[in-house]
Amino acid sequence: MDLQAEEGEGLTTASLPVLVATAVPVERDAVARALPGAGTDASAGEIRLPGGSLCRTATGFDLLAAGVGPALAAARVAGALTAAALAGRPYGLVVSAGIGGGFQPDAPLGSLVVADAITVADLGAETADGFLPVTDLGFGTVTHHPPESVVRVVSEATGARTGTILTVSTVTGTAARATALRTRHPGALAEGMEGFGVAEAAAAHGVPVLEIRAVSNPVGPRDRAAWRIGDALAALTEGFGKLAPALESWKAHDH
């Protein structure tokens, strides 16, 4: 669907809804707790989609627990974007949100990171001389950039640190892998498993994307005792309480 044509037919960017894609329901619910009217208003409710359902809030946010990993996240978000476009209610922004690993000491546990670059870290080829990103093989893309204006507005409102968020299909579990990722991506602050998939789906629909992660664990040696999932979910809720009004102002003025 041509977003410009739709806007010309009465939809404005300020009125376009926002799709928030988390991996799992507990992250979606952490976001919902910050949004007034989630599930409590006539305009709110559950929208059935192939492979899942959307939680529609009364304030223009649709929440989707899209699944773990880049492929499932891309498939489910693409489905939601297509359904919305066909219904004549296209999204103005897609937000990939959830918990994630933070590179230490720059992204402490419980802090928020907003991506100025969403980069897939392990899509490519391993060679005797090292890793080659898929772009070096002549295919596709490895990074999506959220609009600078939305990154600025959200980081100012929430206090989130700004940097690259890596998407990995395998959670980092050793110091050596964490160092290798940081060497290849010096601007990386966090890693998750869905952002690049969500961004690919958004890009295919010509919709801007944002990624925000609350740090639940350090990127590095596997240590389940070090996870702070509750603290990260609380940070996600607090962050969305500030992010939601900031996005309204971004949609109205900066976009």
Ligand SMILES: O=C(O)c1cccc(C(=O)CC[C@H]2O[C@@H](n3cnc4c(=O)[nH]cnc43)[C@H](O)[C@@H]2O)c1
């Ligand atoms: O078993 C492990 O060692 C382990 C370590 C960290 C996370 C997991 C998960 O299964 C969670 C995957 C889920 O949460 C996001 N997430 C959270 N922390 C990280 C991370 O350090 N690296 C990548 N992804 C992380 C991720 O987006 C998934 O949705 C298991």
